[in-house]
Amino acid sequence: MQIKILGSGCRKCQTLAANAEAALAQAGRTGEVSKVTDFAQIAAYGVMSTPALVIDEKVVTSGKVLSADEIAALMNG
Amino acid sequence: MRDVFSWFNDQILRMEWLSDLVAAMLTAIGIDPLGRWGGSLHFFAYDVIKILILLGSMIFALSYVQSYFPPERSRAILGGRRGLGALTLAALLGTVTPFCSCSSIPLFIGFVAAGLPLGVTFAFLISSPLVDLASVILLAGIIGWPAALAYVVLGVVLAVAGGALIGAIHMESEVEPFVYAAPVHNGDPGAPLTRRMRLAYAREQLVDIVGRVWPYVLIGVAVGALIHNWIPQALIDGVLGQDKWWAVPLAVVAGVPVYADIFGTLPVAEALVGKGVGTGTVLAFMMAVTALSLPSLILLRRVVRMRLLTLFVAIVTVGIILTGYVFNALIPLLMA
Numbered sequence: 001m002q003i004k005i006l007g008s009g010c011r012k013c014q015t016l017a018a019n020a021e022a023a024l025a026q027a028g029r030t031g032e033v034s035k036v037t038d039f040a041q042i043a044a045y046g047v048m049s050t051p052a053l054v055i056d057e058k059v060v061t062s063g064k065v066l067s068a069d070e071i072a073a074l075m076n077g
Numbered sequence: 078m079r080d081v082f083s084w085f086n087d088q089i090l091r092m093e094w095l096s097d098l099v100a101a102m103l104t105a106i107g108i109d110p111l112g113r114w115g116g117s118l119h120f121f122a123y124d125v126i127k128i129l130i131l132l133g134s135m136i137f138a139l140s141y142v143q144s145y146f147p148p149e150r151s152r153a154i155l156g157g158r159r160g161l162g163a164l165t166l167a168a169l170l171g172t173v174t175p176f177c178s179c180s181s182i183p184l185f186i187g188f189v190a191a192g193l194p195l196g197v198t199f200a201f202l203i204s205s206p207l208v209d210l211a212s213v214i215l216l217a218g219i220i221g222w223p224a225a226l227a228y229v230v231l232g233v234v235l236a237v238a239g240g241a242l243i244g245a246i247h248m249e250s251e252v253e254p255f256v257y258a259a260p261v262h263n264g265d266p267g268a269p270l271t272r273r274m275r276l277a278y279a280r281e282q283l284v285d286i287v288g289r290v291w292p293y294v295l296i297g298v299a300v301g302a303l304i305h306n307w308i309p310q311a312l313i314d315g316v317l318g319q320d321k322w323w324a325v326p327l328a329v330v331a332g333v334p335v336y337a338d339i340f341g342t343l344p345v346a347e348a349l350v351g352k353g354v355g356t357g358t359v360l361a362f363m364m365a366v367t368a369l370s371l372p373s374l375i376l377l378r379r380v381v382r383m384r385l386l387t388l389f390v391a392i393v394t395v396g397i398i399l400t401g402y403v404f405n406a407l408i409p410l411l412m413a
Binding site for chain 2: 008011012039040042043044045046047048049050059062063065
């Protein structure tokens with residue numbers, strides 16, 4: 001699955017990206033975590049508070065740092 | 078009642094007990110807290126501990142309140158409103174919406190894309206970094222409550238006036254076109270937050286903000302200690318004295334290239350006030366540091382064209398300078 005972290009690269013975005021990596025392993029999924037830092041691209045998702053989590057091109061949360069457990073639950077849900 | 082109020086100010090906000098404690102400890106290990114080096118050490122230790130304690134408790138409490146106002150909600154509240162009421166509401170929401178400079182651009186895009194007027198968006202963008210509730214409470218410990226409240230009022234007035242001006246000049250064509258084309262995502266659907274989730278959010282904010290600003294606090298306190306004990310009074314009087322007309326504009330020019338959190342500027346403000354620099358001059362410096370930081374202007378340039386950016390900077394600069402002069406004239410009256 002395709003995981004994207006939207007945000008300008010601030011501390012919270014890095015934490016979220018790390019948690020997403022951990023969640024992939026935890027959920028036993030294969031996939032890739034990438035970061036989107038360009039404003040035009042972030043805007044294209046309609047997200048207002050960063051960091052935001054996108055799973056397979058769908059915005060799941062914004063403005064929150066989810067734990068690995070929470071992200072894993074979203075991946076399986 | 079008045080006694081309770083001044084006790085709160087002296088012991089809780091100023092933490093005079095802590096000042097006494099640090100002085101006693103320095104004396105115990107053979108350092109004179111009134112000497113030059115001892116005094117610097119005293120200012121540094123006392124201020125770092127004080128600011129971190131106040132900062133921590135304040136961020137926690139205010140983040141809890143702020144969890145009720147995510148940007149998506151502020152946008153929904155402002156949607157469809159026009160005129161002075163909308164500008165004032167935007168400026169007020171700016172003071173309670175959680176805001177970090179790294180989210181100002183997505184916020185700008187989200188507001189404009191949803192059809193909010195440009196003036197309303199700018200009123201929000203100006204007040205958000207300028208009037209921060211946590212720092213206002215800390216500021217009250219330095220310059221007193223009447224002046225701190227006046228700071229809030231003037232900050233909101235500046236945001237409303239700036240927003241109104243930008244709205245009136247119709248700068249819509251000066252916004253990069255992709256901003257208008259952005260879709261609108263309405264935040265997280267689902268159940269409202271429980272109290273436990275709000276507390277967790279407040280704790281998360283506390284760790285994040287303190288983790289981000291502590292170096293600025295240390296640097297700010299070090300600069301404060303330098304001003305407090307090493308810079309000659311005559312030099313400060315000569316450059317920033319109350320009778321010097323250029324003190325306010327000079328403070329603004331000095332503040333722009335400084336990149337610091339508002340918490341980092343507080344100890345500098347405290348030291349300057351202690352040296353008898355006018356309150357308006359000190360506030361102008363703080364406002365310039367927070368509202369006109371160079372990195373955030375560079376980010377803003379990516380969504381608006383140069384003309385609008387220049388206008389924004391000009392309006393805010395003039396507003397800050399006016400605020401500085403008004404305060405310098407007003408404070409002696411408030412204290413009388």
